[in-house]
Structure formats: structure tokens, C-alpha cells
Amino acid sequence: MTHSAGRPYKLADAMAEPYSGPLPKPTPETRPFWDAAKQHRLVIQACDDCGTRFFYPRPLCPACLSRRVRWIDASGRAVLHTYVINQRPPRGFSVQGPFVIGIVELEEGPRMMSHIVGVTPDPKALRCDLPLEVTFEELSADITLPKFKPRAGA
Ligand SMILES: [Zn+2]
Numbered sequence: 001m002t003h004s005a006g007r008p009y010k011l012a013d014a015m016a017e018p019y020s021g022p023l024p025k026p027t028p029e030t031r032p033f034w035d036a037a038k039q040h041r042l043v044i045q046a047c048d049d050c051g052t053r054f055f056y057p058r059p060l061c062p063a064c065l066s067r068r069v070r071w072i073d074a075s076g077r078a079v080l081h082t083y084v085i086n087q088r089p090p091r092g093f094s095v096q097g098p099f100v101i102g103i104v105e106l107e108e109g110p111r112m113m114s115h116i117v118g119v120t121p122d123p124k125a126l127r128c129d130l131p132l133e134v135t136f137e138e139l140s141a142d143i144t145l146p147k148f149k150p151r152a153g154a
Contacts, residue, residue, distance in 0.1 A: 021095075036073075045057060072108075078131075080116065115147040119150055
């Protein structure tokens with residue numbers, strides 16, 4: 001976003017700034033995950049031979065090496081397995097202030113790393129096994145990022 005000369009810069013402008021940090025680059029393996037996220041669906045893979053459900057995306061089942069793997073919709077429900085509170089963003093990211101990166105354990109079993117949002121970045125507010133649910137943030141026309149927030153009513 002550019003600012004016209006003479007117009008005072010307001011905080012609201014910064015808030016409305018479109019996301020300008022690095023974006024994930026979908027690969028043939030991860031493309032179905034990003035396509036689903038764009039539709040606000042969280043998907044993981046499942047093996048048709050042994051039933052293992054897994055994430056991150058792979059062409060082979062990590063348990064039995066079968067190639068008979070497919071994508072399934074996850075419920076979006078998870079619990080907080082562990083987390084870190086980052087005081088500063090990684091180089092190139094414009095995130096302000098402390099933010100929470102967690103490893104969440106999905107109801108279906110796999111764990112994934114994700115931003116934890118909608119909660120104060122304070123250990124007092126972040127207990128392990130905190131019930132979470134997925135939420136989606138559109139970063140660009142192509143990339144929507146699943147994040148997790150405390151589950152409603154939990
Ligand atoms: Zn398998």
C-alpha cells in the first residue's frame with residue numbers, strides 16, 4: 001500500500017495493509033492441501049491399506065509404504081500439544097508483537113505446526129491439551145493458511 005503525499009499515516013492503514021510476508025509455495029504433494037484450505041477445509045491424508053492418517057503430505061503411507069493414499073476432510077478439532085511464544089517475527093515477516101506457534105494434535109491423530117490465534121500470548125492462557133478448532137486466514141489469492149483458536153465453549 002502506498003500513501004499519498006501529505007496524508008497523515010494512521011494506525012488503521014497499517015491494520016488494513018495486505019499481507020506482504022513470505023508465502024508457502026504449493027508443490028504437487030501439497031497442492032490438494034492448499035486447494036482445500038482455500039475452500040476453508042482442513043484435509044489430511046489417509047492410507048487405504050492400513051488406515052493410518054497422516055500429515056505432512058506424502059506420496060507414500062509413512063506406516064506401511066503403500067501408495068494407496070487419499071485426502072480426507074479433518075474435523076478441524078484439535079488440542080494444543082505444545083507451543084512456543086515468539087517475541088519477534090522471523091526475518092521477512094511483518095507480524096507485530098509476541099505470537100504463538102503451536103504443535104496441535106488433530107482429533108484424527110496427526111500433529112501439525114500452526115499459529116495459535118485468539119488467545120493472549122501468555123503461558124497463563126495456554127495450557128497443554130487446550131481444545132482448539134481450525135480457523136482460516138486468507139494471505140493471498142492463492143494461499144489461505146489454517147490456524148487454530150480456542151474451541152468455542154471449551
Ligand atoms: Zn498404510
